[in-house]
Amino acid sequence: MSAIAANPTPRPLDHLAECGADDDPALILRAGTLSYKDLSRAVGQMAAWLRAQVNKTNEGAAGTGARVVSWAAKGQLTSLLPLAAARAGLVHVPINPLLKRAQVAHILGDSDAALLIGNQGRLSSLEQGDIPESCHVIEEDSVLEDAALFGDALPPSAANPDDLAAILYTSGSTGAPKGVMLSHANLWLGAVSVAHYLGLENDDVVLAVLPFSFDYGQNQLLSAWRAGACAVPLDYLFPRDVIKACIRHGITTLAALPPLWVQLIEQNWPEEATQSIRRITNSGGALNAEMVEALRSTFPKSRLFSMYGLTEAFRSTYLDPALVQSRPTSIGKAVPFAEILIIRDDGTLAAADEEGELVHCGPLVAQGYWRDAARSAERFRPAPEQSRYGGMAVWSGDRAKRSADGLLYFIGRRDAMIKSSGNRISPQEVEDAALATGLVAEAVALGVADERLGQAVHLVVRAHGDAGEAERDLPAILARHLPNFMQPQKIHWKETMPINPNGKVDRAGLAKELQEDAP
Structure with a gap:
């Protein structure tokens, strides 16, 4: 991949559908493969359909910025929605499939959803009063067919990159889930950043096993498309399903959280399952030295990327694979477009090996919490004066230190999460x-x-x-x-x-x- 520009101009999120060659594969599904030409057309058709549904709900109003909530199975629909909603000028709110009625009802009400798309089983679990009166509910089974037959597709949008594109709900340390507001620029630059430091190429095949309601999971799609590569969404029941998918699709990139890695390294991996894998990535929790060694043994031809981040600031750091064995407890250095500072309690910059608060600065910082000025003011505050970016920063509450060689080490969380x-x-x-x-x-x-x-x-x-x-x-x-x-x-x-x-x-x-x- 070519060298990354220091300050690239972010684009509307839906333009990710235009990053690959027309005939190259973009999405491998059970029913077949979508090329980039197919992806762009499908995104445009779904965008037109979404806009029409929201206009009906809003009695003919434009509906720009209206929230489209998805509580649906991983597949073509949930893969297209992040880009389609963005192209339609709407805001996508994906819900974790594991959530249950109380959490979903809170998200629907808090986001003031205009449209809810879900499968019949999930929708039937909701009770009277859980769904806002102005919210239109559609079962997911008919959406793809209806969108494909809708008519003219919307062209790539001219949205302002600072416009809101998605709200990802994440649990807080005090109470109900809170919505993190992400702009087109946040998501676009996140895709550029990850595609660059992972070294994704247009012949890569990314196995997307994580939920798309997580920023880490959704970025598997977005970063793959930024590189012109191919993504394979997978809802797995057993660890063996992941191994079978690696064999079937010649997977080159595999991401997981520590609990799944523990299950995967306990399996018997035949050479045909690992021979194509170029890189494996971990976030959502630290890997210990034993797990690092087990992963290196299981995937001997792969580079292991250990990463740290938080939804409010996307991805913060990654550890160079060359240092994983010698520095297994480090969270590495800042990813492209992120600036990580360690700040003392008195607001000054911590010295080498001195503990302080990890503060995330730069264009990956989210726009705050949806309709929650009080909690936004606690976490999103002006960047320290030492920041080269300035603006708003995420004061994570996490304690960390930076060693003399510049590597960061996570110490612990200040809150009770x-x-x-x-x-x-x-x-x-x-x-x-x-x-x-x-x-x-x-x-x-x-x-x-x-x-x-x-x-x-x-x-x-x-x-x-x-x-x-x-x-x-x-x-x-x-x-x-x-x-x-x-x-x-x-x-x-x-x-x-x-x-x-x-x-x-x-x-x-x-x-x-x-x-x-x-x-």
Whole structure:
């Protein structure tokens, strides 16, 4: 790939459909392969169809900026929607397929959705009042056919790159999911950045196994298309499905989170499955030295990219594959278009090997939280005076340090977020679900270090009323109302909760107790 410009001009997101040669493959699906010419036409047709649906909902109004929510299976529809919505002047809001009714209802209401596309099973789980009155609901089965027959396709857009293109909902440390606002420029430059430092070429075949509701998952599509390469969406049931897909499609690029890597390296990988893989990438949690060695052994011909990031600032850092074995605990250096500063509590720049807050500056920084000025002001603040970019920066709350050789090392999170299987989990969401059952009087959700998950969710509760009934019924009720990745791995019952000197539940003491008791 040619050298990247220091400050390339961002373009409207939908122009990614125009980056490959007409006859080159862009998307491999169960039903067949879309070339770049097919991709551009399909994006244009779906954009025209989306605009028409939103106009109906808005009684003939233009509907520019209206939110289109997708809660659908991974495939052609969900692959096209990010670009089609952008081409139509709409804002795409993808929902994690693992979420359940309460979280989805919050997202629909908070985003003031104009259109919801989903499969019948998911849609039937919603109850009266969950869907805004002005939101039009369409089952996904008919969308592709209706869009293909709709008529004239919309041409590539002339959108302002600073316009809002997507809202990605992510759990916060206090309460319900919050929507991160991403512009065309954020997503375009993110695709350019990743395509460049991974060295993607137009003959690459990227296996997209991560959910498109994650920025890491969606970028697998966007960066592949920026390079004129091909993406293969895959919803897998078992690790063996990933291996079979690598063989079937000659996969060159494979990305995963640590829990999936643990499962994959336990499998028997035949040479025909690994021989075409040029690079493997990891984010969503750190790899330990043992996993690094196992991955290098399983994929001996591949370069291993270890990465760190957060939705509010897309991707922050990556570690040069040449340093993975000698510096396995480092998160590397800033990706293209990112500036990473380590700032002391007094606002000055930290010295080498001195701990501080990781602050992300530059054009990859998101536009804030959707309709949440208070939380935006907490996380999105003016960049430190040492920044070469200036403007707004993401003050991550994460603690890190930079060594004398310029490599960054992650130390820990300041807030109480739980990071399990690559998912950011709000403790309050888990606690609220437990309290809503009426079976417990107090609840504290904590993350406990776990080799496979990164952190496992543990729930500490005090029963309300009959303790026996509560212990019997609470797990089943939580299983119905929380996504699988939020389910407590263990529930601890206490007669009284420990209190700290400030009169609050002693979360730090509980966390220490659980960690000491962990196997």
